[in-house]
Amino acid sequence: MRLLKLVPENTNIHFLKWRVPFYIISVLLIAASWALVLTKGLNYGVDFAGGQEIRATFTQSKDAPIAELRDQIGTLGYGDPVIQRFGAPNEISIRVALPESAEGKPGAAEAMSQKIVSTMQKNYADLRVDGVDTVSGKVSGEFRINAIYALVAAMLAIALYIWIRFEWQFGVGALFALFHDVSLTLGMFALFQLEFSLQIIAAILAIIGYSLNDTIVVYDRIRENLKKYRKMPIVEMLDLSVNETLARTVMTSLTLLVALIPLLFFGPESLFGLTAAITLGIFVGTYSSVYMAAPILIWLGVSSNSFVPVESKVDKQEKAARGES
């Protein structure tokens, strides 16, 4: 049986030839992402903005009366609701952010939720409430703080680990690649004003994990090749490392994508945002491992000479690992 080969054997693509233009583009994209986040802002869901989200089904109708509902809820004085289809045409999600007047009133979100649900139930006899999320201003503020802690702590802890396992240049490189991934994901959410919820934080941490997976595989190969080919110029050596790991990079990205894409199309509606963010992150993360994490090593002055003391350390670890198993 002939096996499938996604990447031809012995590829020799000069990935790093374009490192400067790609780096400039990436840095610009990072800047643009943050500009978008700061000017346009993120479209916070109830988790982070406070307020409430109702999922409901009109059991006797074919279509949900979205425009009518928008008027009815709009007149309640909580501002304009965001009403979207959520699955079938008669299934909807209604999101109302907490008005500013609710600041410092812990019960305001709950009171608002009760009023909206009871108004809807009065007006539509066939309405079935499938789910309600209500978050008060204080709790949503805590979620925001915790989300920031989680992201910053994860990035720093991971960079520290890489620094210990490899060299400081690798730690900086990995951190920069992660920063790139997180920034671009946030930028995408700001640009398209996609709902930004707790699930998206989970998605970003998953992206951090998998982008790093790629980065580590490439770095591991770089470390190995630095020991093997002492005389090879650094750019050539990085290109070789990326090419050698290319088949693995493509295959793993592909297995992740084929696992996730069914979830995107056939999975529960509530997971769409999470899945979409991770799917997007796989592309961004794969790119960043090659174009962000690798070239930065050149500029940070990694060479086979700077690795001489490290080499013996790695050898020792390997021997220890072999001795155990």
Place this chain on the structure above:
Amino acid sequence: MLDFPRWKKIWLWMVALVIAAAAIPSLFSITGEPWPDFLPDPEVNLGLDLAGGSHILLEANPDQVERQRLESMEEAVRGALGNAEPRIRYGDFSSANGRLSFLLEDAGQVDAAREAIQPLTSGAGLTGQRDWNIRVVDGTRFVITQTRAGLDQAVTQAMDSATEVVRKRIDALGTREPTIIRQGDNRIVVQVPGLQNPQALKDLLGQTANLEFKLVDTTALPSDIEQGIAPPGSEIVPYAASSNTPGTSIAVKRLGGIRGDSLTNAQQTFDRQNRPVVSITFDQQGGQKFARLTSENVDKPFAIILDGEVLSAPNINEPILGGSAQISGNFSVESANQLAIALRSGALPVDLTVVEERTVGPDLGADSIRKGLIAMGIGSFLVIALMIAHYGRFGIYATCALVINVLMILGIMAVLGTTLTLPGIAGFVLTIGAAVDANVLINERIREERKRGRRVFTAVENGYREASRAIYDANITNFIAGVLLFLFGSGPVRGFAVVLVIGLFTSVFTAVPLTRMWVAGWLRKARPNDLNI
């Protein structure tokens, strides 16, 4: 590397099969098949977002505890000063900004006053902790402030008893398997699976159920009441929205009333006109007080006040001596029943506010499970097809490892009693896509080694050894991200982290030693000269 002694093989198989077997009861319950009773049944708990139910986070305001403590301290201090021998004269008593202060009329009584108040300042119990600080300013002004420790302890006590009250009320609703946990300093988490009507639960928990009976001050002028001006010794209390005259208020006497916290029973019944009422029974002491209050005030109206709102203000037609009474207040059967439950379980020592609610109907949850399983099935099929098409025999090994991996994750979750949430399903799908990465790394490395002309055995051995380094590094960094998500995440998102983290351990186990064992076994038996990889 490819030598597997018998004990090692047995050990690997045991670990894999025992943990995977722990998943079987959960598989039965997810597909709805009955599981025999005589077998042990560790089962994965389904989160509320999958099983349906309500998650409600209640918060108390610590300021309220501080205010209440200040009020009772004021009463105690006034009492102590009044009862002292000789009587201690004071004036300008104020209670504001969390402290009490008063002025002694006679500077010579400072020591006597201090002695009178001192016993009130130490905390309950034998810890010797001081709950209040006394300072004397400008010779005759006493300032009494709460200590941090005293207040903290009071808040803790209030929250403990509030949790107990919440538990009693939820039990009274008859819901199955509620979870009630104190969280942080001033919060209570309530999780009730499969609840059909979360509003009833929230109404019940939101009701402090502080019942008071106070005499109506009939001397107050209606025009004064309208403007909120109460006669000396009285206060203005609004009628409840559910009462006969919502929107109006009434003046009641501040002192001389009794509190309805000494009840032995409360039931929803009907009065003579067949209207729903709540019948209450006082304990002995409360019954005596109530009898005295009603005997002394026949033909006068008294107000039944619930949580600061007047339910009704009936006339006392005759002394009520039997220790039981009826509360009327324009109830429906439902609201009377709810009040009865609230009164039976006792008043909450603090008001609780719902600060977060997540409710998922059972239909939506079941739908999520169905769609999640479908997506997982398609995803697994595609991953497996890709792996076998790409790596042949080695792909089959990876597939077997993947199946055992998924079962092991479920098995560990079942044994640890963790909860599978909706994001947890996404975690499963992600793990299925990512777990094969270790095999991809190994297999690609074997390919490379073969390309370099290494012999079959050496190629496989090098493949496993060289790939291991990156596999471990990658999994440890993923582990860091997963743990931080678990620590800082909340609710369902934690379920995502749980699956990811467990999946890291099991995928390393199944993808590295387990497949190596299989590959080694095959190499020994078949002794191939070439590898189709």
